[in-house]
Amino acid sequence: MKFGVVVFPGSNCDHDCYHVLKHVLQKDTDFVWHKDRDISKYDCIVLPGGFSYGDYLRTGAIAQFSPVMENVYKHAERGKLVIGICNGFQILLEAGLLPGAMLRNRSLKFICKFVDLKVETTNTPFTRKAKKGEILNIPIAHGEGNYFADEETLFELKKNDQIVVKYTENPNGSLEDIAGICNFKRNVFGLMPHPERASEKELGSTDGLKIFQSIVESLN
Amino acid sequence: MKAKVYVTLRKSVFDPQGKAVQEALGSMGFNEVQSVRMGKYIELDLGSTEKSQAEQKIKVMCEKLLTNTVIEDYRYELN
Numbered sequence: 001m002k003f004g005v006v007v008f009p010g011s012n013c014d015h016d017c018y019h020v021l022k023h024v025l026q027k028d029t030d031f032v033w034h035k036d037r038d039i040s041k042y043d044c045i046v047l048p049g050g051f052s053y054g055d056y057l058r059t060g061a062i063a064q065f066s067p068v069m070e071n072v073y074k075h076a077e078r079g080k081l082v083i084g085i086c087n088g089f090q091i092l093l094e095a096g097l098l099p100g101a102m103l104r105n106r107s108l109k110f111i112c113k114f115v116d117l118k119v120e121t122t123n124t125p126f127t128r129k130a131k132k133g134e135i136l137n138i139p140i141a142h143g144e145g146n147y148f149a150d151e152e153t154l155f156e157l158k159k160n161d162q163i164v165v166k167y168t169e170n171p172n173g174s175l176e177d178i179a180g181i182c183n184f185k186r187n188v189f190g191l192m193p194h195p196e197r198a199s200e201k202e203l204g205s206t207d208g209l210k211i212f213q214s215i216v217e218s219l220n
Numbered sequence: 221m222k223a224k225v226y227v228t229l230r231k232s233v234f235d236p237q238g239k240a241v242q243e244a245l246g247s248m249g250f251n252e253v254q255s256v257r258m259g260k261y262i263e264l265d266l267g268s269t270e271k272s273q274a275e276q277k278i279k280v281m282c283e284k285l286l287t288n289t290v291i292e293d294y295r296y297e298l299n
Contacts, residue, residue: 058288065285094288101290103229108236148233148291173236 001219003029004042006072006088008063013049013085016196021046024199025212034066043219044081045072047088049141049194059102059144060090069095081125081215082188086142089180089190098183098190099157100149106173110143114205116168117179117193121161124182125218126189129210136207138193140171140179145192147174147181160184165191221266221274224297227287228259262286274298 003021007014014031021029032039039045053062063069069091076082076097084092092098105111114137119130130136149157154175157163165180172192180191195208229235238256245253264281266274278296287294 057285061285061288093290101288103233103291104236106234106236108240150232150290173234 004032005046006032008034008052010052011050017046017048020196020199034068039071047084049086060094063091064095084190092190099153102144103146112141114139117165120163124186129214137205138198140193145172147178221269223264225262227294233291
């Protein structure tokens with residue numbers, strides 16, 4: 001099992017993701033530079049948080065055209081796993097790998113704090129080790145995490161059980177308290193909270209590990 | 221050929237930035253301001269591209285990169 005953590009110019013949670021996968025979970029993990037094209041050896045691609053391309057134009061908008069993304073589409077098409085965290089989620093939305101879009105936080109403020117997430121479905125490779133309704137305490141750190149989708153898209157998300165995690169107390173105005181969703185095929189997952197910042201006791205919570213451990217179990 | 225692109229949030233999308241500006245204007249005494257919608261203005265120099273071609277191209281640019289059509293509308297001027 002091999003993980004690839006993509007590094008865009010402006011990514012800043014890449015090392016945290018790498019650390020959790022490589023050192024905490026002891027899995028084979030590489031950094032993948034955004035100009036690398038061959039990602040065929042990876043089972044799971046991580047799009048980490050940060051401010052890719054300085055958040056120019058819109059968050060995640062420029063990163064969708066990075067050379068590596070061409071093969072991230074193919075990777076996802078083949079049913080392999082992709083997880084986008086924070087800016088990674090924004091990139092997945094801009095790239096059309098997940099439906100909907102991100103708006104500025106309702107408060108217009110950058111919010112950095114621990115929040116409680118409710119697991120809405122365990123029928124994904126990313127949450128299979130959690131229990132339905134379980135509360136995960138994981139931090140958020142974003143200015144644009146106010147998830148938006150039109151009515152039709154929301155209807156589809158609900159119908160197909162694609163809403164994976166919700167905030168118990170909505171911090172940013174996000175539609176239906178949505179914190180993370182998956183695609184119809186359930187192999188692409190995006191979430192605003194940072195599980196990699198809650199994967200060691202020293203950091204105050206290990207609830208984020210559930211997500212990474214779920215991926216590991218799915219790949220076993 | 222030059223293009224001017226105006227990007228605005230769709231009507232159905234709440235604009236917290238516009239709302240904050242509206243409230244600030246209200247506190248200045250401009251209570252007649254009913255709403256404020258913020259947007260982006262983008263200028264592109266398309267060199268010697270012909271108008272009909274420029275029109276086609278600018279549409280693709282808008283749909284694929286300059287706007288996110290889930291949340292934004294756009295209009296453009298060419299001259």
